Amino acid sequence: MVTLQSTVTLHNGVEMPWFGLGVFKVEDGQEVVDSVLAAIKAGYRSIDTAAIYGNEEGVGKAIKESGVERSDLFITSKVWNADQGYESTLKAFDTSLNKLGLDYLDLYLIHWPKAGTYKDTWKALEMLYKEGRVKAIGVSNFHIHHLKDLLQDAEIKPMVNQVEYHPHLAQLELRAFCKEQEIQLEAWSPLKQGELLTDDTITSIAAKYEKSPAQVILRWDLQNEVITIPKSVKEERIIDNANIFDFSLSEEDMQAINQLNKDERVGPDPDNFDF
Numbered sequence: 262m263v264t265l266q267s268t269v270t271l272h273n274g275v276e277m278p279w280f281g282l283g284v285f286k287v288e289d290g291q292e293v294v295d296s297v298l299a300a301i302k303a304g305y306r307s308i309d310t311a312a313i314y315g316n317e318e319g320v321g322k323a324i325k326e327s328g329v330e331r332s333d334l335f336i337t338s339k340v341w342n343a344d345q346g347y348e349s350t351l352k353a354f355d356t357s358l359n360k361l362g363l364d365y366l367d368l369y370l371i372h373w374p375k376a377g378t379y380k381d382t383w384k385a386l387e388m389l390y391k392e393g394r395v396k397a398i399g400v401s402n403f404h405i406h407h408l409k410d411l412l413q414d415a416e417i418k419p420m421v422n423q424v425e426y427h428p429h430l431a432q433l434e435l436r437a438f439c440k441e442q443e444i445q446l447e448a449w450s451p452l453k454q455g456e457l458l459t460d461d462t463i464t465s466i467a468a469k470y471e472k473s474p475a476q477v478i479l480r481w482d483l484q485n486e487v488i489t490i491p492k493s494v495k496e497e498r499i500i501d502n503a504n505i506f507d508f509s510l511s512e513e514d515m516q517a518i519n520q521l522n523k524d525e526r527v528g529p530d531p532d533n534f535d536f
């Protein structure tokens with residue numbers, strides 16, 4: 262974890278960057294093109310999109326315009342709930358690839374654990390993986406019980422679980438379970454969508470290191486061995502957020518941030534969503 266391009270080796274040997282750009286709620290067209298281009302220019306190599314974000318075309322356009330080799334980038338997308346099931350997932354994957362203008366994905370995730378369907382969806386992801394159309398497959402928003410259920414029938418173990426994760430939601434049990442299973446944890450809404458940036462503990466630690474609150478939180482993710490994908494549409498923030506490889510938080514400051522945990526979410530609980 263020494264540069265923005267440092268990677269973690271997933272359990273199937275694929276190298277995934279520790280740090281990336283999220284593009285949830287970024288408009289398709291110029292806004293997403295500019296954000297992705299700014300990120301790649303700043304050295305980001307990993308981009309996290311999803312079919313439901315409606316901006317895969319813009320992400321694809323920026324990838325082309327960036328001039329960076331496809332093999333040097335790590336592109337994630339996700340199958341939306343309405344498309345879950347075996348055949349419909351295969352179709353949704355093709356649609357995402359077409360929109361992105363790519364011939365493979367680096368990571369494809371089941372976006373939410375839709376009851377009764379996610380095992381069929383997983384079979385489709387296993388097929389896409391065996392065909393070499395995606396380098397790694399994983400899940401998102403899976404609790405331990407969802408993972409245990411999936412693992413009962415899975416031929417291939419998910420390589421990644423992308424979940425809401427930030428100092429107010431430290432996911433201690435899930436993190437331990439994933440570590441034991443070699444499923445890499447990835448944080449969504451790492452900044453709690455901005456809410457944590459004014460927290461007193463975070464701002465005082467930030468002042469001590471002469472870093473921004475966002476940098477302190479994102480550094481905490483990495484020191485906890487959690488991949489992180491903050492979103493911003495502002496170039497200066499995109500650059501600032503990634504500037505976290507030149508300092509490290511002391512054990513004491515890591516503990517102070519750990520103490521902020523209150524199991525509080527900004528998004529829905531995966532046991533109780535209605536979409």
Ligand SMILES: NC(=O)c1ccc[n+]([C@@H]2O[C@H](COP(=O)([O-])OP(=O)(O)OC[C@H]3O[C@@H](n4cnc5c(N)ncnc54)[C@H](OP(=O)(O)O)[C@@H]3O)[C@@H](O)[C@H]2O)c1
Pocket residue numbers: 282283284285286309310372401402423424448449450451452453454455458473475490491492493494495498501502528
């Ligand atoms: N799998 C899932 O179900 C799921 C769910 C949610 C998100 N995600 C993924 O995770 C990514 C990140 O999560 P998120 O977008 O929800 O939230 P986030 O990254 O925690 O926060 C983004 C918000 O913080 C602001 N921000 C970013 N950097 C900042 C800085 N340095 N200073 C001040 N404000 C800053 C952004 O505003 P500006 O853009 O105006 O800078 C935006 O409003 C998403 O984009 C998406 O790729 C996945």
